[in-house]
Amino acid sequence: MSIVVDALTKVYGQQKAVDGISFKAGVGVLGFLGPNGAGKSTTMKMLTCFIPQTSGMASVCGFNISKAPLSVKRNIGYLPESNPLYTDMYVKESMAFVAGIHGMKDADKRITEVIEETGLGPEQHKKIGQLSKGYRQRVGLAQAILHNPQVLILDEPTSGLDPNQLVGIRQLITDLGKTKTIILSTHIMQEVEAVCSQVIIINKGVIVANDSLQSLRAKNADKTLENIFIELTNV
Known part of the structure; x- marks a missing residue:
């Protein structure tokens, strides 16, 4: 288990x-x-x-x-209810930041996969602070699954x-x-x-x-x- x-x-x-x-x-x-x-x-x-x-x-x-x-x-990948995000970061930039924390190899490929999975493609070049609540929630989920836990x-x-x-x-x-x-x-x-x-x-x-x-x-x-x-x- x-x-x-x-x-x-x-x-x-x-x-x-x-x-x-x-x-x-x-x-x-x-x-x-x-x-x-x-x-x-x-x-x-x-x-x-x-x-x-x-x-x-x-x-x-x-x-x-x-x-x-x-x-x-x-x-573990964790998406808390409060979904804390760095709103001044761009979506793709925030993914790279999280990937760096996890020491991920070949991070760019994985970031592209997760952005596609979570439907963030159209918003990936925006700052998180510009996103709707729904898209912010997607960013939180994307960060949680990024390191493939x-x-x-x-x-x-x-x-x-x-x-x-x-x-x-x-x-x-x-x-x-x-x-x-x-x-x-x-x-x-x-x-x-x-x-x-x-x-x-x-x-x-x-x-x-x-x-x-x-x-x-x-x-x-x-x-x-x-x-x-x-x-x-x-x-």
Whole structure:
């Protein structure tokens, strides 16, 4: 398994943001769902080594997040919800900058491939600050996949995209999920149904569901994912 999480916990003062969660994820797209404040972003920040856990363990591609954070980061592509970008850089310039950070060889060829994959071709010679929110989101995704990581962690990756852009990015995520492990956090249930093979629902820091989409529906009288989500988290 590319991701193994065992009793992972994060405490802020008196609040347990994440409370002893455990799960595994292999190749495919895992939908990571929960209401605002449920612990999704905190979990993703721990897996990407942005913040340390309070207790428990997790590994990414066999590397412990506490003992080998640099190796974890080499194997992960991360698109945070805030999508921080250098807005004064040109799109292609920002790609070259990220490639340099990763010490990539033959970076120009890979940059061209990723710009094509993410549909950034028409905008590649613009400054990021001139782009629409949807295209900025594409730049963030392009930077996340540039070094061809085995694991992708995407926090609200389709935020701000129009319906046509949604189709393209969802297809890209589906294609990437054929060979990579992807954790996809989103509030859009149709998105989960379109691209995810496994679903985890977290509420108040605790996992309340972890199953395949098909099995989750079968266990809940074939209700919609939205209805299942509401029932499990509205407590």
